[in-house]
Amino acid sequence: MNLVACVKRVPDTASPVRPGRDGRSIDLGGVSFVLNPYDEYAVEECLRLKEARGGQVTVLSAGGPDASKELRHCLAMGADRAVLVKDAALDRDARSTAALLAAALQRIPFDLLFFGRQAVDHDNAQVGLIVATLLGLPAVAEVSKVDVGTGAVTVRREAEGGIEVHEVPLPCVLTAQKGLNEPRYASLKGIMKAKKMQIEEMEVAAPDALLEVLRLEPPPPRPPGKMVGEGAAAAPTLVKLLRDEAKVL
Numbered sequence: 001m002n003l004v005a006c007v008k009r010v011p012d013t014a015s016p017v018r019p020g021r022d023g024r025s026i027d028l029g030g031v032s033f034v035l036n037p038y039d040e041y042a043v044e045e046c047l048r049l050k051e052a053r054g055g056q057v058t059v060l061s062a063g064g065p066d067a068s069k070e071l072r073h074c075l076a077m078g079a080d081r082a083v084l085v086k087d088a089a090l091d092r093d094a095r096s097t098a099a100l101l102a103a104a105l106q107r108i109p110f111d112l113l114f115f116g117r118q119a120v121d122h123d124n125a126q127v128g129l130i131v132a133t134l135l136g137l138p139a140v141a142e143v144s145k146v147d148v149g150t151g152a153v154t155v156r157r158e159a160e161g162g163i164e165v166h167e168v169p170l171p172c173v174l175t176a177q178k179g180l181n182e183p184r185y186a187s188l189k190g191i192m193k194a195k196k197m198q199i200e201e202m203e204v205a206a207p208d209a210l211l212e213v214l215r216l217e218p219p220p221p222r223p224p225g226k227m228v229g230e231g232a233a234a235a236p237t238l239v240k241l242l243r244d245e246a247k248v249l
Contacts, residue, residue: 001055001148003046004110006101006128007039007074009067010121019216025091026216035070038116040183041176045146046114047078048181053148056080058108062087062100068199075194076186082199083108093211094122098130103204105135112153115175117142125175132173139173140166144180 011017012032020027046057059074061067062085071082085104092100105113115128125141132139144163145156154167155174168174186194228237243249 001049001053001112002058002110003049003055003112003114004058004060004105004108005039005042005046005074005079005114006060006131007043007070007116008036008061008119008121009033009063009070010036010119013120019218024213024216033066033070035073036116036119036121038118038120038176038178040116041178041180042114042116043074043077043079044181044183045176046112047184049112049146049148050078050080055111058083058110060085060101060104060108062097062104064088071199072194072197073186075197076190077184078190082197083202084199085202085204087206089206089209091213093209094124094126095130095211096207096209098127098134099207100204101127102131102134104202105131107202111170112148113137113171113173115173117175117177128173128175135173137171137173138168139175140168141175142177143174144177146174146180 010033011026012034015031017031018027019025043057043059049055050057057079058081059071059079060083061071064087065084067084071084075082083104085100087100089096113131115131118125119127129139129141140155140157142157143155144158147154152167152169153172153174154165157164157166157177226241228234228241239249
């Protein structure tokens, strides 16, 4: 099987993220970058399917040269091939990112295409499904179990009140949810091997973004808490505050 996982370089959620001086982007000073956590589930599932059924695992990312670090992490985990779509844009909307990846994927054969459920920087959860639409492929989002059969894949996804089961013909697009698997740690041997592996670079026509960020600002500070008393005697005051000040009743 030809298995492809699309991955993204994102700011570490433990890093302090502040608006930049232009008021439209983040200040990169002091921000460390990592492989998007949901994408690790996608890469791990590709590796497990390769181990069970054979084939090749390709990881694909779009960005500048710095994204090579996250691609080498995937190679160290066990991926066979890494492709970087050269893109100088520091920030893209979901549609233009999907168009860029879809153009690259037309040159990469695959039976199964995986994305993480969402990237933890924008939390849009859109790119994988837009890519599927652009490529004219069936897609299932937030899968928690994958079974590959002959010419089709059966997947499960959690839904409100139960579990959905879908059978989807190959090739198709799946987005990985937490719980699909437990991503492996890269071994020392894998890390040393990944350092010597070549990362292929690809150029495609960069589409224009339809979404423009006009302003970026931190959320307002949370107001301090208020003590209204203890026991049942405090209930009337609490209800009044919830109704008149918090506006939640």
